[in-house]
Structures are given as structure tokens and as C-alpha cells.
Amino acid sequence: MFETVTLDIATIDFPSEGELKTVQAAELARLIEVGVTSLAALLGKPTGQVRTQLGKAAGIKDFARADIDDLREAAQTLRLRLNEPSVRTPARLPRMQRPTGMGQLPVPRTVKQAAIAMSCGLCADPIKAGEIIGRTRNPKNERLHKTMGWLCQHCLYERREKPRRRDVLLRVFHHLFANNAVDLNAYECAVLSIWLLEDPHVAGTASWQRDPLTATIVRLQTSQQEEKATTWIAFPTARTIIHVLRECAVTPAPADAELLDAITQHLHEWDTNPQGIEHRRYGRGPGFHAQVLQATDRPSVLSERGGPFDLHHAPPPATEKEAEDA
Structure with missing residues (x-):
């Protein structure tokens, strides 16, 4: 829980990094709302402006449609802003070179720098705070395929070319x-x-x-x-x-x-x-x-x-064909 916020305090008692890793979606959404309100009071800014800035920092366009992976990254970003205000991520991401041809993967839905150390939602490789992470777009058939979590740079761009x-x-x-x-x-x-x-x-x-x-x-x-x-x-x-x-x-x-x-x-x-x-x-x-x-x-x-994940044809085949017996 948050302490009462006053404008002369430097930090707010927001849940720790470890605690946020186990919080479920509904509680994450509540914590984000409380955190946005607290941060807005601390900064003297409208809550809507702070929420918009948080959405940009966490790669979320619509909080109402955000899944648990989006919400957890937003909460971790908010935690750093509240409890470790000296931590800042660079305003501009490095330009990523996307493979072409048969090694190409779809354009990510969002790309950012990781707020905290984590692991890739596909290959499970460790990711350091500040490294490039991203989310893929929702699969075309959401009844068959599940949306992947935050992916490492390799899984976003290189897993089919290298x-x-x-x-x-x-x-x-x-x-x-x-x-x-x-x-x-x-x-x-x-x-x-x-x-x-x-x-x-x-x-x-x-x-x-x-x-x-x-x-x-x-x-x-x-x-x-x-x-x-x-x-x-x-x-x-x-x-x-x-x-x-x-x-x-x-x-x-x-x-x-x-x-x-x-x-x-x-x-x-x-x-x-x-x-x-x-x-x-x-x-x-x-x-x-x-x-x-x-x-x-x-x-x-x-x-x-979990899964199954849609790991994509890129570019897609001209026609769908049955698998040949090997």
C-alpha cells in the first residue's frame, strides 16, 4: 500500500520489484491507478498526463486492453519513477536493423528498454534492465494461439535469420x-x-x-x-x-x-x-x-x-500446403 503522499517526500512506498512479479492483473491495474495518482500529486501534474506518459514509457496505448505482461511492465516502470527517481532511460532507442527475406519477422507492436531484469517470454534468456525488449502483435487467431510476453532483442528480430x-x-x-x-x-x-x-x-x-x-x-x-x-x-x-x-x-x-x-x-x-x-x-x-x-x-x-505461440511465416507462403511425409 502507498503512504499518504505529500509534495516534500522523495519516494513513495510502492511494492517492491519482487512483489510486483507475483501480482495478478486486477491488482496490478489497481496499483497502477493508485501509483499514477500519487505520482501526479508528487509532480503537480494532471493524472491524465502522467498516465499518458506512463503508457508511452511502457508501450501501452490502451490500459483497459492491456494484458498482464503489459501491466506488469507498466507497474515496474512506475515503481522506478516513484522509488528510484534518479533512474532514467534514454529518450531515444537505437535504430534496429530488421532482417529481410526468409529471415524476416513481423514488425513488433511495441519496443522499449526493459525497466528491470527479466527473462524472455519465448526463449527464457535473461534480459538486463535497459536492454531492448518488445511485444509482438496479437495473433490473428486468438482462439488457437496465445500472445507472447516481452521478448528479447534476438527473438524479436533474429531468431529466423540467425x-x-x-x-x-x-x-x-x-x-x-x-x-x-x-x-x-x-x-x-x-x-x-x-x-x-x-x-x-x-x-x-x-x-x-x-x-x-x-x-x-x-x-x-x-x-x-x-x-x-x-x-x-x-x-x-x-x-x-x-x-x-x-x-x-x-x-x-x-x-x-x-x-x-x-x-x-x-x-x-x-x-x-x-x-x-x-x-x-x-x-x-x-x-x-x-x-x-x-x-x-x-x-x-x-x-x-504457456502457448501455443504463433511463431510466424515471414514472408508467408504463397499458398497453404499440406505437410509432406518425410
């Missing part, structure tokens, strides 16, 4: 989450084919023996050589790829290993439904997957973020 292994894993996971085949561009195909062939004994893994990936690797390599913008990987083949990568003898980087473990865990939970989620209520598609993910007794970076 994909890391975990970018490819995330793309596969969210397509499987949505019950879709997986589409990869040539850059992503290169990353995946190199990874699959890193272990010279990959063909000896149990998953490969059940569903050989020889033809799939040829397709990935051909797509790389021909610089194809879209290569479709069938749903069951994408699942096999995940299991093969996890069974390979070559140990991946810690972040990749953690993500592989999480994806494998959640695929198994979708198959076995250990929490007994009702199929008749949620079906067997994304709605069911989301409920199982939410009910897991082993939370992961994936379950904490």
Missing part, C-alpha cells in the same frame, strides 16, 4: 503444441541437419530405428542448398526428431539440453495425460495440450510461458 538450436526447438514445440506440421526456413534446416549428424552413431538410437530420418536429413540439406523459405516436416517426423536429439550421445549445451528435456517431458504428458484432463471437455488438440501443460507436476520454462 537461429540457435533452441530457436529451432521452440519452433518445433509450438507447432506440435498447436497440432500442426512444422515449417522451417533454410537457416533453420541447416541448424537442424548439422545437429542431427553431430553424433556419428545417430542412426543407432532407438527412435531412429523405429522411424529412420535418412530422407528427412536429405530434405533438410536440400532446403539449405536451395535456400528454400519453407520446408514442411510432418507432425510424427517432428516428434521423432525431438526424441532422436535427446538420445544422441553428444551432450548439447545446457540451455538446449534443458529445453529438450522439457519438450520430451511434455510430449509424454500429452500422450499419457497423467493429471486426467477430460478429453470430452478440451478435445485432443491445443486446448487439451494447454491444460495438461498447466497441470504438470514438473513445471518447466515451457509450462511457465
Whole structure:
């Protein structure tokens, strides 16, 4: 709660950074209103002007339509203004160079500097206060796809032009989450084919023996050589790829290993439904997957973020096509 505000005090007792990370949307909205009123009194400015300035600083055009990620960033921005008035962010952001062609991603809805240290809403990488973050526009089909939280600079601009292994894993996971085949561009195909062939004994893994990936690797390599913008990987083949990568003898980087473990865990939970989620209520598609993910007794970076997320075609394919069997 706030103390009574007078014009001669330097700070106001606003909830701490840690406390704000756990506050839910309705309480965040209330805190923002109280904070805006307090700051307006402190500065001797109209509340409407202070609210508008806060919206610009937090990347919010309409507070009534703001989601919990927007509200939390606004509250953290307000906390700094109230309790740490010496902290200021530069007025102008650096100009960002957006990739073109098959590595391009949609223009973000908003871009700003992070008010506090946080983690990316997609890849979970740490973000320092002051680093570039942004929000994507709401997905076209909000019944199927969920809106992502604040993303790091890499996930906003570079994840399709300079994909890391975990970018490819995330793309596969969210397509499987949505019950879709997986589409990869040539850059992503290169990353995946190199990874699959890193272990010279990959063909000896149990998953490969059940569903050989020889033809799939040829397709990935051909797509790389021909610089194809879209290569479709069938749903069951994408699942096999995940299991093969996890069974390979070559140990991946810690972040990749953690993500592989999480994806494998959640695929198994979708198959076995250990929490007994009702199929008749949620079906067997994304709605069911989301409920199982939410009910897991082993939370992961994936379950904490939810989904499925629309990770976008860019540029979109000329026509929608069915996935080809690999």
C-alpha cells in the first residue's frame, strides 16, 4: 500500500520489484491507478498526463486492453519513477536493423528498454534492465494461439535469420503444441541437419530405428542448398526428431539440453495425460495440450510461458500446403 503522499517526500512506498512479479492483473491495474495518482500529486501534474506518459514509457496505448505482461511492465516502470527517481532511460532507442527475406519477422507492436531484469517470454534468456525488449502483435487467431510476453532483442528480430538450436526447438514445440506440421526456413534446416549428424552413431538410437530420418536429413540439406523459405516436416517426423536429439550421445549445451528435456517431458504428458484432463471437455488438440501443460507436476520454462505461440511465416507462403511425409 502507498503512504499518504505529500509534495516534500522523495519516494513513495510502492511494492517492491519482487512483489510486483507475483501480482495478478486486477491488482496490478489497481496499483497502477493508485501509483499514477500519487505520482501526479508528487509532480503537480494532471493524472491524465502522467498516465499518458506512463503508457508511452511502457508501450501501452490502451490500459483497459492491456494484458498482464503489459501491466506488469507498466507497474515496474512506475515503481522506478516513484522509488528510484534518479533512474532514467534514454529518450531515444537505437535504430534496429530488421532482417529481410526468409529471415524476416513481423514488425513488433511495441519496443522499449526493459525497466528491470527479466527473462524472455519465448526463449527464457535473461534480459538486463535497459536492454531492448518488445511485444509482438496479437495473433490473428486468438482462439488457437496465445500472445507472447516481452521478448528479447534476438527473438524479436533474429531468431529466423540467425537461429540457435533452441530457436529451432521452440519452433518445433509450438507447432506440435498447436497440432500442426512444422515449417522451417533454410537457416533453420541447416541448424537442424548439422545437429542431427553431430553424433556419428545417430542412426543407432532407438527412435531412429523405429522411424529412420535418412530422407528427412536429405530434405533438410536440400532446403539449405536451395535456400528454400519453407520446408514442411510432418507432425510424427517432428516428434521423432525431438526424441532422436535427446538420445544422441553428444551432450548439447545446457540451455538446449534443458529445453529438450522439457519438450520430451511434455510430449509424454500429452500422450499419457497423467493429471486426467477430460478429453470430452478440451478435445485432443491445443486446448487439451494447454491444460495438461498447466497441470504438470514438473513445471518447466515451457509450462511457465504457456502457448501455443504463433511463431510466424515471414514472408508467408504463397499458398497453404499440406505437410509432406518425410
